[in-house]
Amino acid sequence: MSILFLIVIYLSFISLGLPDSGFGYSWPYMHEVLKVPVEAAGLVTIIVTLCGAFSSVVSIRLSKKMSTGLIVTISSLLTGVAMLGYALADNYIIILLCSFPLGLGAGGVDATLNNYVAKHLSSRVMNWLHACWGLGAMISPLIMSFAIVSLNGYQDGYIIVALIQLSLAIYFFTTLKMWKKNGVNEQEDSIDNRDLPRVTLRNLTPWLAILTYFLYCGAENSIMVWLNTFLIESRNMTNEYINGTIVALYSGGIMGGRILTGVISNRLGNRRVIRYGITISLIGLLLLFINNPYIMMVSVLLIGLGFAPVFPSLMHETTARFSSESASRVVSYQMASANIAMLSISPLFGLIGSRFGFGLMIPYCIVIVVVLFVIIEWLNKLTPQIKKV
Template structure:
């Protein structure tokens, strides 16, 4: 039963990634047809981000009331409806309105699915599931490009992805009995002795299933640390995605078209790294994955910043940074039940997701401001500062958790 449900969850993670690249891939055409400046894409992404933050913070209450399966199904339905709304919109204002359910659906399903997998499946599955998210995120630009080059227009691109989301929504609603049955069965044997001990503690504590408020969640020991760590990591990832191409053009003198293509090497590193990392995840453990990932990011930054004439080191550095980023996000999520208790994991993952969206929304533009004052060549040093913050917060969290669990 767990194996069949896992297939459904893998498909759901692909659907999570599908909408993420659509705005960016279609915007060069969209802004012209809508007669708005290029910069207006930021307004749409801000609305989406606001929705994801709100729904992430509400995910604990929603999941405990409705269940992870129903929250996932309804959330994917919301994104499907929102994408269809994008496909029939003829004005920028309508896009902003449809961005609201888009963000609300994305945030809720992200938090609910990540928590469910963290509770019920091994670390390797968390890594592979986020690899499947990468497949979805990589596929949507190709769908949009096919629609644009075929003369169907950007509306058809959104409509095609919305149809895929509607099909998945139907599958999720059909699978709802599986979620309930799986909750009554034992998992795939991947939980360690500490997790089993934690489950016993929860079963002996009748108040452990209560819903935590936002303030109560943040007051849990270690939560501000994991929020800062997650904020830092997601800022690293999104800043690299946004500025790698510009760095190669302005600092390394690459052709614009070549740089745009080579910037995907970072994304390739993340996706392929998560696939490979899944095979070692259970052996290395979440903490080991995070530490190795951080060290690998630093090595990649050294390659990118190396003052040599050849561009091969820069390209290799992008792949290495991607490999370093690959295990960090899944490992932080998967460690949440262990770090904060299974009864608190949904609430904590909700605030982690909120801090992640804040990091991805504000830190890449902040670098743009700094680059306009200094120089875009400072990108590796900006990423290094965020990576050091990630390391410091992560290690402080480990010490906090160890002290709590050893008392």
């Protein structure tokens, strides 16, 4: 596996992270320009995630007929066009229409690369891959805050993100031959799961594995989408630079935590780093009750650091819990459930927050994370822990 090819894979996930946190940061300003209520973000999220869920399931099947590189190229092109549409939109309907290609593009990259890396590369590479998503998600609110303060508003921020996405799509197109040279026969740190039984969706264990993604992504995305709204509406914080820094620290914590996890995951194992991560995230959520901007910076950083290993380590552990044939199917449904969580859990909080106060984001996420921990430990007891070969 060449270093250059790994760089291509990492760039793919940077491009995936760029649109995610940017929307959450820009929405408090967008809804005023578009003249729609703040909870209208929920419908945008529903469209993006529903399309992402559909794309997650379909892309795994498409990868048998198309190269992973081509799927990544097309997906990046779709997201770039969608971001350009967000920038030029002067009404809410256009935002909704642009959300369709955004969801399809994001789901295509997410499911295809997660399945590829989970099967053929190490836990270290999987965590560093998702650290690159965190890098993209951290850069995006900084771009948006810069555009709002120093340029002509969030529209210029979306233009910058669109240009980055489209440039990456062109670059990915030039690297299509590289995907053929680095085929699926090259495996490093693979998992010997040949003796694991084949499972179907009639069994409990795959449903628990799917449910973990539903819960985790629901909590992660709720904070991603509503954090800046929480700061403005619940904490009366209106300084764009401070808010942008807090939002960026959340994504930066996820990114930095995944870099760190990549260093230690092969030694500690996926299950242990997941336990540590959830514990740290709960400490961060509790600190978020304190209404002080500097403590909030620490708290969101801890939440991000704690969340960091959960998604990639659970994904990599899927190939250890199930046979190779079963794992591919479970991964596709895990990605779909992640999108369904963003379709339901995050918009649901938008409705709750708009009616009862956005300060409820903290207990809302604490309950989800506690339930997630219980489900993961239950799944661990039902599935054997095997070593890499």
